[in-house]
Amino acid sequence: MRLLSETSEEIIDGLIEGRTDLAIGYFDDVSRNTEIDFEVIGKEALYTVVRKDHPLCRQPHLNLAGLERASWILPTYGSSHCQPIEYLVQCGMRPPTNIVESNSVTATLSLLLNSEAIAILPESVVRSYLRTNLLVRLSASTGESLAAFGILSRRGETQGPIGAEFSELLRHFGGSCLTDSTAPKSVVRL
Helix, strand or coil: CCCCCCCHHHHHHHHHCCCCCEEEECCCCCCCCCCEEEEEEEEEEEEEEEECCCHHHHCCCCCHHHHCCCEEEECCCCCCCCHHHHHHHHCCCCCCCEEEECCCHHHHHHHHHCCCCEEEEEHHHHHHHHHCCCEEECCCCCCCCEEEEEEEEECCCCCCHHHHHHHHHHHHHHHHHCCCCCCCCCEEEC
């Protein structure tokens, strides 16, 4: 087993080219690819976060619309990780203009800890930073917005025994993140 951190596009290319057998991640737009299956195994809350001593932490009544002029760290527009940007717009916020684009979780966290920027990240990414009070969840949160994560595989191929066992473990433990309103786990043919 190899654990890699790559962009969605690199992961999909690796699957298609046979360099990767399966992938786990947040893939909300693989519909353009007819060679890939995406199986949703869980959904995760997205949190709006800043560093612990950020000036916004002292403002008790924040809303997303009031954060339009703030500095944001957001996924590259058009990437498969664009759900936070789309959610901001759905909440009535004009797209922010002061944006640093990053598809690197490591870079995003480093920027958050060392700047006055805001980011929207999955709960699992920020959990330990929230617990140790390095990051703070803003009251102007994305609330119950959920990011779907799942297993990507090549369409029509059966996993070997190790891949099948690993996928089953992912389904079991990832399934604990599903909400009652989530559709039953199934492979989505795109």
